[in-house]
Amino acid sequence: MRDPVREPRRVPSPPTRTTALRHRLAELRGPDVPAKALDARALAALAANPGCRRRALLDGAGVDKAALADSLGAPGAFGQSQFAFMRGNAFEAKVKADGGAELLRLTHTHVGGGDEPLPGEAAVPDLSAVGPEGRAARTALALREATHSGGWTLLDHPMLALDVAGTPAFLEPDAVVVAPDGSWTVVEIKSFPMIDGAADPAKVGAAARQAAVYVLALEQVAARLPEPAPRLRDRVLLVCPKDFSNLPTAAAIDVRKQLSVTRRQLARLTRVEDIAAELPEGTTFDVSRTPEELTSAVASVPATYAPECLAACELAFHCRDRSRAGGEVTSLGRSLRGELGGLTTVEGVLSAASGHTGDPDDPAVAALRRASALRAEALSGAGAARTAGVPACL
Template sequence: MTDTAPDLDRLRGGEPPRNHDARTIAALTSNPGCARRGVMDAAGVDKDAVARTLGFPAPFGQSQFAITRGNAFEAQVKADGCAELLTLLRDRLGLDVPEVAYDDLEVVAGNEGRELRHSRTRRLLARALESGEGTLFDHPLLRLEIAGYPAYLEPDVIAFQLAGRLHVIEVKSFAVVDGQAEPEQVAAAARQSAVYVLALRRLVAELGHDPARVSHDVFLVCPENFSNRPTATPLDVRPQLAVLERQLARLTRVDELLAELPTELTFELDGALAESVRAVEARYAPECMSGCEMALFCRDEARACGATGALGRSVRDDLGGVDTIGTALALADGSLDPSDDLAETAEQLRAAARLRGEALHGEAWHGAA
C-alpha cells in the first residue's frame, strides 16, 4: 500500500477496490492523458457502476453468443492437453517442440483461491525456469502492482516454454480471413498480451531470473476463414509493452493527480456523483468508445461543451491548446485574436478555412468579413 491509500479508499466511497483484468489494464494505455480515468482506475472505482448510475451504461460488452462461441473454440484448442495447439505450433509455425508437459493451474486441489493459485504458478514456473522442464502452463494466475494495489490477472492464456524462454499464447475467437484479421481486434489482443508479458516478466524477475526470458513475441491463436480450424500468428508486442510500462509508472504517481482534486471528493453512487466525476478533468476521444466504461458520459460532456477531442484525438492534437470547437472556428474566421502561443495554430486554421472556402465557392474566401 502507498500513502495515497486512504485517499483512494475515500474515492471509492467505502466500496472494496475492483480487480483489474488484462482488458482494464490494457485500456489504461489507450488514453494515458486522461486524469479522470487515471484517478478512477488507481482507486479501483467500479466505473461500470458509476456509468450506469449516471444513466450512461458502458457501450460495450460481449454478446452471450460471442462468449459461448469463444469458450467453445478455446476448449477445442486446449482439449487433450492442448493437442491441437501443439500440432499448430509444430506444423504451422515450424517450432521444434520436442517433449510436452501440460499443467493446468486453474484449480489447486479443488481450491480456486487466488493466493493459492498464484503461489502454485510461482512454484511451477520457478521449477521450469531452473530445470527447463515443463512446456505448457495453462491459466497461470499472475499479479501486477497497480498504483500500490496487487491486481490479479486471470488469463485464458498459456505460458509456453521453448528453448528456455517463455512465450504467451493467447486464444481469441475473432476470425483470421485470408491471413488478415480486424486490425482493431488484433491491436486489442496485442495490448492485452503485453499485460501478460509484463506480469510474467515481473514474476520471473522476482524469482531471480532475467525478465528477458519472457519473450516479447506472443502467439495469437484464432479460427481460420470462418471455420473452427485454428491458426497461429506470431505478434511482437514491444510497442505495447513500452506504452504499458510508461502508463503504469504514471499511475503509481497518482498522488500528483490526487493533489489537484478537492479533498472531500468521492465517487459514491449518490446524487452528487455527476458533479464529482466532472470535477476530474477528462480527455475524451472517440477511441474511448471501445475501451472505457465512462465513454458515453464523457462523450456527452465533450459534445455539450464543444470540446475538440470529440472530433478525434488527431484533431485535438493538431489543435493543441485550442480546447473548444467554437474557439477553433473563431480563430479560423478571424473573429478572435489569438494569444502568442496560438498564433501558429490560428494561422493554420485561417489557411484551412481559406482553402475550404475556395473549394466550396471557387473563389477566395474572407471568413466572417
C-alpha cells in the same frame, strides 16, 4: 519490597502508505463495495489514453464504471454478447483439452522451444490459492519450477500482478507455455476466425495490445527470479478457429511495438494516490448516491475524452456529453487536437480563425486564418457563379 517490573507500553504503529491508500480507494468506491478487478483489455485502453486522470483513478480504485455510467444516466452499450462469450469459452475448452496437447503442438510449430511435445507428457500445475495475491505467488513459483524442469509446462489461467500507477493490477491470461529451453510464451485464445491464415487486422491488433500487457507483467515476475533469467518471448501465440470450422489454428504475433508503446504510456500515468489527494474531502463514487452527487464527484476529476473512448470505456457517453457541452476540441479527435496547439475550445478556434484573437505568428492560428480566407474565397466565387447562371463546379 521492590515494585514489579512493568511491561513496556506498546504503541500501535502508524498505518503504512500502502494501507492508507487502500483505505482511501475503498472510500472512493463506497462502503462494502468490492473492487472491480482490472483486466488486460482495460489496461490496454488505459495505456492508449494516459492523459485521462479520471479513468486512471476510477480503474485504480476498482470502481465499476458500467454501474457508475448507469447511475449517471449515460449507460453505454459496451462489452461482449452472451453468445460470443459462450462460444469463446467452448473454443478455449477445445484448445486445452487432453492436457493442452493441441495447444502445445501449436506452440512448438509456430514458436519452437525444444523437442516436439508428446501427448500426456506436459505438466499442468495446479495454480489454485486463496485470493489474487495467493494465486499470483503460486503462479510465480510454478513458473520458476517449470523454467528449470527441462520439459513442457502449460499454465492454465495463471495470475499475474502488474504495478499500474502505484497500485497492483491482477491479470489472468488464457495460458502461458514454458518450453524445455526455459522460454515463456503468452497464449491468447480468441473466437474470431483465421481465414486462409489471416484474421481481421483490427481484432489482431487489439489482441496484440492485450497480450503486450501480459508480457509486461511476466517481465516483473522474471525480474524477481534467480539467475539464470528465463527467456521471455516477445512473440505471442494467437489461437483462433480455422476458416469456418471449430478446429484451432495459430500464428505467432510480434508484440515488440505494442510492448514499447504500452510500457511508455503506463509509465506516463499519474500515480493514483496523487490524483486522489487533489479531490475534495468526502468525494465518493458510490453508486447509491444521487445522480447529482455522482455528477459532481466525476466532474472533480479531469478527463481527456476522444472519440476512440467510445470503443474502450464505459463512461465514454457521459464524458462525450460533457466535452461537447464545454466545446472541447478533443471531442473532434486527437489528431485535430494535436494540430491546434494551445487552442482547446471550438469557440477559441473560431475566434482565432476570424482574426479576433490569437497570435498571428502561431502556426496553428496562421493556418486557421489561411483556411478561413480560402473558404470565404470559395464561397464568394460560388455565389458569383450562381448569379451569372454558371454551374459552380466550372
